[in-house]
Amino acid sequence: MSRPTAVGGAAPATMRAVVVTRPGGPDALQIKDVPVPVRKPGWVRIQVKAFGVNESEVTTRKGESDAEVTYPRIPGIEGVGLVDEADEDSGLRPGQQVATMMGGMGRSFDGAYAQYVTVPAGQVIPFGTDLPWEVIGALPEMFQTAYGSLTRGLDLKAGQTLLIRGGTSTVGLSAATMAKDIGATVISTTRHAGRAGELRTMGVAHPVVDDGKIAEKIRDLAPQGVDAALELVGCTALPDTLGCVRVHGTACFTGALAGGWAIPDFTPFMIPSGVRLTSYAGEAADLPAAVFQQQLQGIAEGRLKVPVAKTYRGLEQVRDAQTDVESSTTPGKHVVLLDD
Known part of the structure; x- marks a missing residue:
C-alpha cells in the first residue's frame, strides 16, 4: 500500500463546510463544523483555496438533481487549492497547487464548499502559477x-x-x-x-x-x-x-x-x-495538466481573458453567490475565496 504524505503534519480534526441537509432555498445552505474527510487510498486530500459556483450546485440545493445526489451533502463540483495528503506514488507532493472538478464531486461524494475535500487522484490537475486564487478558482469546470x-x-x-x-x-x-x-x-x-x-x-x-x-x-x-x-x-x-x-x-x-x-x-x-x-460532456481528464498550465500562462500574458463576475470572501457568502448565479444578471463566473 502507498504511504501517505501530508502538508506540514496532521490536518485538523474538524473543518468548516457548507452543508445541504435538505432541498430548499438559499437558507438550506448551512455552515457547519464537520470532520475533515479521511483520505482513501488512491484519493487526494486538498486544502481548498477557492471554488467556482455553478448552476448545477443550485440544482443540487433545490433537490432537482438526479438520483446520484443524496443528503446531507457538501456541494461543489470544482475547486482549487493545495495538496494536503496523497499517496506517495501519485506524483503529487504536499503543498502543490492543484485543481479538481466533476467526476461525482459535490454529488455522489462531498465537494469543494469546504476547507478540505477528498477526490480521486485521476481528477486532480497539478499546476504552478503566481495568479491569484480568485482567478484560478474560476477556471477548472469553465475552461x-x-x-x-x-x-x-x-x-x-x-x-x-x-x-x-x-x-x-x-x-x-x-x-x-x-x-x-x-x-x-x-x-x-x-x-x-x-x-x-x-x-x-x-x-x-x-x-x-x-x-x-x-x-x-x-x-x-x-x-x-x-x-x-x-x-x-x-x-x-x-x-x-x-x-x-x-x-x-x-x-x-x-x-x-x-x-x-x-x-x-x-x-x-x-x-x-x-x-x-x-x-461533448467531459471530465477532468479531458483537460491535460500541460494544457491547463498553458492556459494559465496565457492568462498571465494577457492572451486569454477570465470572465469573473464577482468574488465572494468566505463560506458565509456562498448563499449570496448562489443567489446571484440564479439571477443571471451578471455574466461571468462567481468565485468564492476562502480565508487562509
Missing part, C-alpha cells in the same frame, strides 16, 4: 468544458469560423477567448444588444443578437455557413444552429442554458445534409 468542446468536440483550427450559441455564458465567454487564441474568427450570440461590448472584449469579432432565429443573420456573415458551431442554449435552438453550419462543418451540443435536453420526435433528417452533429 475544461470550453477546451473540450473546441478540441474534442469541434476540432477547431486556425482560420476557421466558429459560432457560439449562448455566448454570454461562462463557457461561451471562455470558448471565445480560447478560439481567438487558436486563430479562429468568432461569431457569438447574446439575447441583449447591450452585452455586445462584453463579447468583443473576450475576442468575439461579430456579436449577434439572438431572437430565436439567427440562421439568416449568420449566413449574412458567413454565406456558406460557419465551419463550427458550439451549442450552449439547448435542443430548442439546435435545429436553427444546424442551419448556420456549412456542408461538412460540425455542430457540437454541449449545454442547455434554456433547458431542452431532448428533441421530441427526433429524426436524423432534421440534420441538414452534409452537416455533422456531435456532443
